[in-house]
Amino acid sequence: MFRYLALAWNVDATQQCAAAQLLIDRLTARPKPWGRIEQSKGLCVLHRNFRQGSLDVQALPDQRGVLIGASFERLNDVTDDSAAPRFRPTVQQSEQIIASRGRWLVEHTWGNYVALLRDPAANRTWVLKDPTGSLPCFVTSFHGVQVIFGDIATLVSTQLFKFTINERYLRDRVLHGGVLDQRALDEVQTIYRGECVELGGTAQPRVFHWQPLHFVETSTAIEDPAFAARAMRATVRSCTRTLCSDHESILHRLSGGLDSSIIAACLADAPTPPRLTCYTYFTPGGRSDERPWARLAASRHRLQHQEHSVTADQIPLPKVMSLPPLVEPTASLGYLLRSSLEHQIAREHRATAVFCGDGGDSGFCGDTFAYAASEYLHRHGLRPHAFRLAARVAGLTEESTWTVMMKSLRRWRRGAGMEHQRRTVMSVSTLVDEALRASYADVSSFPHPWLAHLQTVPWSLVRRLGTLLATPEFYNVASGIDPPEVLAPLYSQPAMELFLRIPVDVHFQDGRERGLARQAFAHDVPAEIIRRHWKDRAPGIADRLVERHRGLLRELLLDGVLVEAQLLNRKAVEEALSERVSKSAIHPGELLRHLDVEVWARSWRSCALDARRRATA
Template sequence: MYRYLAFVWNSRNLESARTVNALSTSAPATWNLAYEGTGIKLFRTDARRTASVYRLDRNGGVIFGKLFESHTEAEVPRQAQFDADEALRVVRSGGRRVVERYWGTYLAIVHDDAARKHHVFRDPTGTLPCYSTTYRGVDVFFADIEDALHCLPGPFSIDRDHLSRWLYSLSLAREATAIENVEPLPAGECLTLHEQARTRTRIWDPVAVASAPNFERPEEAELALRSAVQSTVNAWASCYRNITHRLSGGLDSSIVAGCLAHAPAKPQLTFCNLAIEDSDAQQQVHLLGMDRATIEKVRAIVSHGDERRYARLVAQRWGVPLVERKRSPELNMQRLSAIPLRLRPLMYFASMEMDDTRMEMVRNHGAEAFFSGQSGDTVFLATTQPVASIDYARRHGLRPALWRHLLASSTLSKESLWTVLQKTVSHGLLRRRYVSRFHTFWRTTLLNSELATQMAHSEQTLREAQHVATAALPPGTQMLANAIASTAYHEFVVHTRGLADDIDPLDAQPVWEVALRIPSYTSLKGATSRGLARHAFRDVLPEEIRKRTAKGSGSAFYQNVVHKHRGLLRDQLLDGHLVNDGYLDRRKLEECLALDDPSTQIVASTLLSYLAAEIWMQQWKQVGTATAARYRNAVS
């Protein structure tokens, strides 16, 4: 993760200028001033210097990160270069030209001197974190709150509403942080600062992309998808000499592995697999709040988390060393209190062993970057919903080919042909709203009843807003467009954040733009989840993986973790901040933890998330006490 700290202010305001100077002097000596322009100061705080600083001539601002050219026939996309003319085009477009002509991981601060405006935005898929706050007329942007704490006196208080949303459902926590007065800069949006005015405009819209001419024909879609993924992998692979790829053995990570093996840069590759213990794999997974039909669907596609056999097939195919490590439920959960500060609770229990393995790969194997297959489920369309026939009917109406898609949707969804036909007529031909079963199940929670009711209403409001925003799209494409906001994985990068970069090549603007233009009935080729991707990359996939439709799951593993750590959960939660501050219902919590297997009452990962939030609150209450004193001194 690239780390930075940027100050943006109205250069005509002398008081703001003095504030920036005061904040800058508190920066640690390890920080370096990467750019200084009219109303802009950018410090880079990452020691590895893998990010680039693109200075826009004529006082046009700066772009920090990695940028590659779009719309190029080059096998390896070139890194961006901005001469004076190109910089002028960027400024005149208010920054839009960056989104239209380039892609990558970046923060852009574009300065329009004539209009006295600053335009601030990040890459449309949000792979580079960007948070902001204001202090005495200065806008402060940063990737890591610990960097901001070096110079900002605060105050930093916990946002009760957002923390409630996080505890109820992570999907409700996308557009804010759990700390007051600190907010994320939404991906795809541009914040324009003009004297005292602040406006937001969307400069990259997934709905507009999906509404463009689409790749209807499977042959054309295959070529476009294959080209976008391989080109993206080629671009990122050219930036590193030593890459470790997190190879789960699933379809998505196997596709990225094959593309890495074909990258022209030929970096040194190591594959890494993290598997759960065999004993955990045999445990029955409790599926709470779902009806019988939905449970049967889930059980049909979910397998245990030990996929080493498949990872070995891929490693053997490409002759790449495979490092295998195991996960054990005997986790040292006390480590949750030693992780760096975050702006919302971090589910470190989900990545603790991977964090250890990544540190091992940096120290012993010289890893400069970690690649993964993250976002593959989304961009390749992993679903068992009958959206193919619904989307086809909505796009094309009653045509002979609809019958073929009805049969395919029935096969994929394991629903009767009659049921699929009813849904296709209702949601396809008549264009009524389609709601997936996975969005209607009862959510298990130990929040107090009043708070749980409020959050359930908030979740319904969110889904209504998402539907309104994407209503012009067929349901299958709506699912894809709404998923873009939830693809940021940088929050799970902990102790290697300053030692190696994390690259998710499938979570890239060129890949998303192709995926959004492929209709669901094309993506689900062969009546198979991610069917088009299976066919497009068939030559780089072992046949056993290409045909495999089950997905590995860690649910049973977390159930075992909860079972083994009930004592710690009781000690931390029953008389903790979440109970005392009115978030969790103590009676419900006590009854749950008294069970031999609490996972029969609440999803194991949810209970572990409560523990993560409790420890996170302990951290921030300590920080809050210290910063409150600093803030009082600063304003006195």
């Protein structure tokens, strides 16, 4: 699996030079060697890649830094569906990147990368995280050496670092999970998507070279539905073609929904298509079944298609205890599905990438159509079309047109706060200690640096950004597994920027959820899927998993870190996991969410105990 670790230090500081050399020696002495790029004035990048794929490392000319990951040139025309070429920086481009402190890179390229940028003349170094990619970026220090990394397990394996849990993060993560603008580990700083940070410099205001608020401004809006649909289709095709060009064999998660069917069509139509295998999970005897829809999408383009059953018996929940150290908790159920099932399919097909339709619900505004009238009001004021939009929203939300219109007017004139979020959090945090629940009443801003400065919360934008607000989950796989890359073209930077420029009410074309996307890909996706306005899911997995492993959950949660710290209400957890409680009274989603945090906290406690044992040995 692709891994990287970069070191930046002051070559005039003897202690830092020694510390950097110690780290390099520990890593390069391993059985599986690391590649190395070294530059003058104290910059060294180590990298490993044991599977062919798109991620690589390349130096900028004249020792001006290193690009880690994958970067592609930007196409100037949003209606061009060609694959974008790899970005190979010239001397002049390298100078522009440094002169702009990375902004040039964000504006002229895209991909999944971390950039280490160096100004040799001024002896300054910056780290830049691309706006939408899944490769994470964190910074810590070791005796003055700045350590930039993606996989913290690599640092733990050196036995040179000590990491401690941020108690405030732990408390807030237990309460509502999701997005938190604070360190999970006291010693580790997260570099957010689109953020550029100077290494070793004095404290400075945060600099974001990519800010999603800029793309929803009225001045850049694309309001012509015909042009928007043409640009959407071309951009999604271009991004998909670009991302698959580095792979000879790929898998595609084909659920039969609109989003994954769109990606399947784009993959099938690539100029030089890779070996492509689609696969669909299903639950035998489930109340719904995605297979008929997935078969339609696969047969439309004559794609190889496999169907795999998934039951609670096949998901080895105890294996979550063997998760590698992670900077933040990961979703156990997704981890187990990938490690136990998806990676096996990938090995059978020698696939180096897994494509998916992730990002469609948010990007195509499937989660946001209820804001169509208020977004129109924001741009055009009170006009008759706003009432027509409200009536169409009402038809899908089972509310009256008057109710939708009044909500839209309030959002337009007054904005929105955290009140709805607080009610939602309370409804899904029934096992959390009451005092901790009460503390959430003071939260007034959305906890992400893109949005935290706003006096009101732009909930439509929050929903449109989807998982881009969360820390990338790239290394949440079992130790020793060499997994394929997971690629989501709908989350690529060109696609996201275009989706954001298209207003919600334009996405809501013809009063249909994801209406513009349905129009754009009407000739690529089976008509039955285009017309379909509901989703079948594989229900009951979480419920059955909790039921099957009730004893393990009782042991882990009742005797765990979260109950001990009085973050969870012990009595409520006991009742939820009691043998006497009916299935309808169990909270499977919340229980698994707390399990994720419990396992993560235990892993760091275990690391701390191991460090103390070594210190006293």
